[in-house]
Amino acid sequence: MATKIDSVSARDRLKPRRAPYWHKISTGCYVGFRRMTADSAGTWLARYRDGDKQPSQSLGALDEYPAFERFDRATELARAWFSHLNKGGTTGKDTVKKICADYVAHVRGEKGDKPADDIAGRFKRWVDSTSLADVELAKLTRDQAKAYRTRLMGAPVVVKGKERKRAPDTVNRDLTALRAALNLAFAEGKVTTDFAWREALKPIKGATRRRELYLDRDQRRAFIESAAPDVAELLRGLAMLPLRPGAMAGLNAGDYDRRLKTLRVGLDKAGKDRKLSVMGATADFLAKHAQGKAPDQPLLARVDGVRWNKDAWKHPIKDAVAAAGLPAETTAYSLRHSVITDLVVGGLDLLTVAQVSGTSVAMIEKHYGQLRQTIAATALEQLAL
Secondary structure (H helix, E strand, C coil), X not given: CCCCCCCHHHHHCCXXXXXXXXXXXXXXXXXXXXXXXXXXXXXXXXXXXXXXXXCEEEEECCCCCCHHHHHHHHHHHHHHHHHHXXXXXXXXXXXXXXXHHHHHHHHHHHHCHHHHHHHHHHHHHHCCCCHHHHCEHHHCCHHHHHHHHHHHHHCEEEECCEEEECCHHHHHHHHHHHHHXXXXXXXXXXXXXXXXXXXXXCCCCCCCCCCCCCCCHHHHHHHHHCCCHHHHHHHHXXXXXXXXXXXXXXXXXXXXXXXXXXXXXXCCCCCCCEEEECCHHHHHHHHHHHCCCCCCCECCECCCCCECCHHHHHHHHHHHHHHHCXXXXXXXXXXXXXXXXXXHHCCCCHHHHHHHHCCCHHHHHHHHHHHHHHHHHHHHHCCCC
């Protein structure tokens, strides 16, 4: 015989026990109530019959609601869970922290250690040590996702002892990491709706600024000539190839094939290896630095033979910028931007520019597409009869 749990008075008459009292919502679907002691508020559950299996889900005490509303609220939550299962959702109770760890493992397998370590660092700073980490994915609310966004935007960054607001594009990278982890969980059926984060974790519009600092050839030459000999070779490489500074520093001597004149770029933001064909001065430059080195030695190293990294080149490059009289905001990355600009203005198609640069056509169009306008105007002029 069914036991009534749909009213406060009915629940008050129930004998405390470990086994829940169940109320049938529909065929195979039940909402339950359990009170272990007479003075407790009790907890709510959902149960689903699937053949021989009867998975259940805790719905919590629901004591944030008035007692007379708890049955209705429990029924709503139970129906949402049944819908989740009927749409192929899992019965697992994955937390936000768990799906973040799963996403890091996914990125590590698809793109390699560097991007995976970057994302893991973001989760460690902004998710793992917070209350959000322990929230079950199926119970994640829009308000919780909004609170995460607000916290990221309000957190200051300290530079040389001074606090300032975090740049919007930096906030976007942290938002995107969590959004991607949640989307992967959604795609894998761990949750059947992305309502909680679909809008709340959207990137800040207009945050990514178009790169404007362009160094002409004379400025690039002055940059290189003003640098210490070891960092000058790193800059020379960046002035020849549209690589990110980290990718250039990550090259090994064995990445250059002298016979085929090809360079394998492995360690890069793009995550996948790519090969570049080179010739002339670029081939000579790479061959000179690869000569006599073991395959796993850095192609371009510091004077002490140690591989370059951003902390090692930061101050030498600042010194070179000052000595060359270049704009103070000039960085190693300015060379990549300048080289890509020359390739685009020179007429190389955007697909090829994207491929050799290790980025997407969409990103090239976003940052450099405006440079094609003159080329397009010239081509249109040539159509005149």
